[in-house]
Amino acid sequence: MTRTVIAQGTFDILHPGHVHYLEESAAMGDELIVIVARKANVDHKEKPICPATQRRDVVGALEAVDEAILGHEEDIFVPIEEIDPDVIALGHDQHHDDDAIEAELERRGIDCTVERASSRGPSAEAEILSTRLIIDRILERRG
Numbered sequence: 001m002t003r004t005v006i007a008q009g010t011f012d013i014l015h016p017g018h019v020h021y022l023e024e025s026a027a028m029g030d031e032l033i034v035i036v037a038r039k040a041n042v043d044h045k046e047k048p049i050c051p052a053t054q055r056r057d058v059v060g061a062l063e064a065v066d067e068a069i070l071g072h073e074e075d076i077f078v079p080i081e082e083i084d085p086d087v088i089a090l091g092h093d094q095h096h097d098d099d100a101i102e103a104e105l106e107r108r109g110i111d112c113t114v115e116r117a118s119s120r121g122p123s124a125e126a127e128i129l130s131t132r133l134i135i136d137r138i139l140e141r142r143g
């Protein structure tokens with residue numbers, strides 16, 4: 001029985017922190033499917049620069065990722081109902097409330113656990129493992 005894990009995020013400019021999250025998520029099961037957030041649903045921070053199809057394609061190229069899909073425009077639980085995963089892996093700082101997600105999964109009759117991945121700090125002085133900080137540095141140096 002294949003144990004399916006879902007990970008999700010914006011993945012605007014990919015960096016080793018994303019790779020860490022996705023590799024850790026992949027290790028929680030047999031197959032990893034990544035839901036790439038649509039611009040309309042990124043309302044807790046700046047909108048992504050890159051189009052969703054581009055963000056999906058880059059994430060999908062990672063070894064740890066079996067499939068990357070575009071998220072639903074309106075209801076974030078539509079892909080969850082369709083995929084019916086065994087695990088939803090939340091990122092270490094993702095703004096979602098684990099209990100609220102578990103409650104919604106139960107309400108929809110989806111038998112799935114919610115896990116939290118860990119954070120990856122910089123392994124070298126110059127590493128910046130945040131899309132926002134990468135963009136800040138670009139603006140600082142090229143703005």
Ligand SMILES: Cc1cc2nc3c(=O)[nH]c(=O)nc-3n(C[C@H](O)[C@H](O)[C@H](O)COP(=O)(O)O)c2cc1C
Nearest residue numbers: 008009010035037038041042071072075076094096
């Ligand atoms: C269980 C789950 C399902 C999600 N499904 C979708 C979706 O269908 N469409 C979408 O645009 N975003 C989806 N998202 C992503 C959220 O929209 C949110 O923007 C994303 O978690 C942003 O995380 P980040 O700030 O770490 O990039 C989902 C997130 C979770 C936790």
Ligand SMILES: Nc1ncnc2c1ncn2[C@@H]1O[C@H](COP(=O)(O)OP(=O)(O)OP(=O)(O)O)[C@@H](O)[C@H]1O
Nearest residue numbers: 009010011017021091092093119120129130131132
């Ligand atoms: N340094 C990191 N270590 C572990 N996970 C990370 C790291 N950076 C991002 N992630 C995870 O990757 C997923 C996608 O994150 P997102 O696309 O928001 O990138 P981000 O670099 O966190 O963006 P921003 O810096 O703009 O918030 C989230 O689950 C997030 O927790």
